């Protein structure tokens with residue numbers, strides 16, 4: 001939508017229709033072994049005046065902005081006063097926008113005071129997208145996420161207490177063939193403690209040039225096949241107790257679309273998983289056949 005970006009640019013699929021403005025560039029962690037998103041960038045927070053100039057230009061270009069997403073990775077890592085200044089400016093400039101959102105990792109959220117998070121909420125921040133990936137501490141350590149499951153729970157508590165909605169990503173397959181069961185069970189356990197508003201599974205897609213790719217090459221990690229990923233998803237769904245949360249597999253990496261509201265739609269979602277497991281040749285084939 002906005003023409004001049006510092007590429008590459010990423011946003012959640014559900015923000016496809018949003019005005020995307022880069023408040024930060026890159027990711028300040030940039031060390032997860034499965035992630036290549038910001039490898040070519042050095043993290044920096046842009047000055048509010050630069051970002052506001054982008055926002056003003058967008059206002060001149062677009063008569064209706066349904067929502068605003070503040071990129072890049074971990075925008076919440078920037079100074080809270082400066083981020084709140086950008087958010088409240090965006091709110092004033094785009095009164096029609098139904099939400100303003102950004103990515104936010106637990107490593108950076110846990111360093112934010114309750115006052116700082118409340119200030120972001122009062123400025124107009126509606127949703128934070130947080131990458132849990134796994135609720136298993138061994139897996140979090142192996143993939144160098146930089147935080148523990150306890151940190152994830154604490155970050156969730158702070159975000160929700162500030163009145164900000166929390167959307168959490170889970171990375172199916174992150175335990176590989178070796179640890180899929182502990183990945184599913186401990187991820188369910190951690191999500192039950194976090195009680196997010198949205199749970200969004202993605203499926204691991206190893207990328208050349210990452211640490212995980214090298215582990216696969218050295219035989220230290222075995223990529224989970226489609227059937228194993230579905231069994232993992234089944235185990236996760238069976239053990240989740242996050243009443244009222246939306247479970248949305250809204251990503252191209254997933255084998256089958258599994259959507260619903262927990263805990264109400266659990267059986268319906270399990271039926272979709274079982275259907276895929278009963279016809280693996282049709283649904284769990286090569287990854288280029290995955291769909292939303």
Ligand code: SF4
Nearest residue numbers: 027030031032035073
């Ligand atoms: S924190 Fe997120 S964006 Fe940064 S390296 Fe990890 S997965 Fe990638």
